Amino acid sequence: MISVRKVSKSFGRVQAVQDVSLEIRAGEFFSLLGASGSGKTTLLRMIAGFEAVTAGQILIEGQEMQDLPPHLRPINMVFQNYAIFPHLNVHDNIAYGLQRLRLPKVDQARMVDEMLEMIALSGYGMRKASQLSGGQMQRVALARALILKPKVLLLDEPLGALDKQLREQMQLELRGLQKQLGITFILVTHDQEEALTLSDRVAVMANGWVIQVDTPAGLYDHPKNRQVAGFVGTMNFFDAVVSVHGQDRVADVAGLGRQMLNGQAGPHGNCAKVLVAIRPESLVLSSTEPGPGKPSVPGKVEARQYLGGRQILHVAVEGRATPVAVSTFAHRGEDSWAGSEGRPVWLTWGPEAINVIDPD
Amino acid sequence: MTLSAGQSLRVVPSSALVRFLHRHEGWRGYLLMAPALLLMAAAIIFPIGMTLVMSTWSLSGYDTVTTPGLSNYTAMADHPMFRVLILRSLTISLTCTAFTVLLCYPMAYYVAFHGGRYKALWMIVMTLPFWTSYLLRVFAWKVVLGYEGVLNTALLGLGIVQEPVSAFLYSQTAVTIVLAHSWAAFALLPMYVSLEKIDRSYLEAAADLGDSPARRFWRITFPLSLPGVVAAFIMMFVPTVGEYITPAMVGGPDGMMIGNLIQAMFGPMNNWPAGAALAVVMMLTIGLAGLVFVVLDRLLRR
């Protein structure tokens, strides 16, 4: 559907986007996730046509688009600040792109009304942009773009300006709308939660490079490197050295001791320095020493972060400077970990908890 | 009816030019700037080039001799009148620039730091007269300073002087005062801008560290506003040194400046090559002064 092939963009000496290649499928909800300055917005603006590519190709259904100005591309966009035309009312904003199609006024009006109904703003047609709330502007921006039935809808941090509650509601609506219309959505966001909630696939970007493209679950469970792992969710990192003993591979992990590695991806050679990454929720905490058979390590609770439905306990272990974060559910009533600071505990984990990734 | 998906996809066989312009933002920009740039190039480069060429010509009787030569320049070096006029222009211009900058600084400071919500209104009030007819503003001064003008008749009426003071009009002082008054906005604006830009938190930090208001001003506000002061100097000096309406109206014979001579050369004296040479000298003077200020500015910014 959309192919981005070896696209680069430089502003003077600054490399904003570096050699990015992506294949985005028809009907897919695709996200570009990254911190500010990662190049995600520049990449989106190149797809929309607001920035020219320095090198590379952008194809939509096999047609080269990279040298076309934005008004000739079958793409529409929802802007970060909505870009609702302040001098037009809601109706004229939504009908803006219809004018050049020279449709009869009646048809135009009916299409706009359908759109207003879809975004649940029927009867708001005569309102000025300044009379709308943030969420309503957001919907008008969506309707204005979708009325043209684009093949691809681009969304540039569309929910960034909304408060948390509204944002979560809009996330659900966006996802529903996309499934209903079957249009390809490309979303730019710095909010990993948003990317994971909405997307079919996510491309994580940093410093202009695309680091990893995967499904949300894939990113979460098998981050390719420290950047991705750190960006998507919380992660404990441990320095480790791999050694190979015949058929078996073993890692000496700082703070956790010797671990068997069965089939994990990652650097495999003997004496390879690696990073072992473990999610806080993959660790299990117990007040008593667990029996043999499962790997375990003793520690001491240093601090507790109560987060409502769950809590994070920071456990100091020997051989490691920073405490290990462990996430557990906080049960109502029987709050066994309240005031647990200083208590000796044991950490255990299953073999699947261990991710081996590149150290840099 | 509704649009079918992709109806808006018009794969227009766009021209090579459209594709080129999309790829090259700089060219797009210069295309939009082209009319303005061309007009300016045609109206600045060619005329000034022409002036340079013309300054090497000479006059023989009523005919212009177009063989290049430096006779106009040597005449300027030989004739003391030119030197006197140039020096006088520089003196008048520098004096009035210095006074104006000095007088405008507190004003700019007041608006920038104490203007409150009337800042914009203050700036309009301060710059409004500047936009109106220059000729009329000088004319107004003639009314004020004239032999039987406002100032003299007022002083007479109050018994401060026994007879009208002729020195008010037709003197270098009059020229200096009127120039200072007419171009004040040029000095005010750059200083206001640089004062306005100063981050107030620096001052708060200085106060926090125990500086008195006076010390805050001399240690922070003043140094940070110096680029604006330098810009005010340039903005003021350049137009005033080339002035000729003011000296012609309120200068009298003693107040004539180089501009009057240039105007006369192109007008009644009808010696264009000599006028062109004078214009070149004036441009060089301005250029040199500008260079000095730019160097000063660079040193200040370091």
Next chain:
Amino acid sequence: MARYTGFHAPNHTLAIYAAVFAFVLYLPILFIPIFSFNSGVYVKFPLEGFTLQWYVNLLGREPLKAAFWNSVKIAAAVSVLSTVIAVPAALAIARYRMPGKAPAVSFMMLPLVLPGLIMGVALLGLLNRMGVTLSLVTVTIGHMVICLPYAISVLLPRFIGFNRSLEEASADLGEPPLRTFWRVTLPCNYPGILACVLMTFTISFDEYFMAFFLSGPKSTLPMYIWGQLRFPQDFPSLLALSTLILLFSFVLIFTSLRLSKVGQTAQTGALK
């Protein structure tokens, strides 16, 4: 312990200074309207009596009428043409990254720092050499050169402050650049553009140097005034004329400055 007075505590000395400064700034031009209603022929105190005869005197002067219409024609042409040229230039400066932009902009601002006299004689020399007959057209060209830097300086901050994504949204919805300008940029920026027209109109209307050197046989209003200054008996009528011109210019410029400010706040308001 001394009470902390804050930074924006009123400074009375400075406030008085500012008031005096503003008063002195306007003082000389105040005398023009005052004496234009004075029945005495001589411009001196005490005032003699109120009269409108100097205004009446202006009526029916054919050269004045001609000069006035010449000035209006030139100013109208200059304001429209220089705005039409300045708008795309200012847009390009505000929007595009282009190599050599800073020197190009400085070059266009050059007439701000070149004395009008030099610009006038230099253009005169060139036009004369090219064999162009001096006319109102040559004055118009001269005035456009003077007005363009001002026009760009008035427009540039508006365009920089203008939310660029509105234009991008229009392009994104399929409108080509010219129609985007027509449907979005113009309606959203008309106060600034109108301010530009008014300002360049006033500058041209009041300009003297270029007109003096480039006008040929026809004269403009400032040239008419300059010419009449030789006749002392005509002084009061000139004061009357000047009062009218000053009033006209003040209204135009004040509107222009207000408009550009209003435009700015409207834009930032729309941006939230």
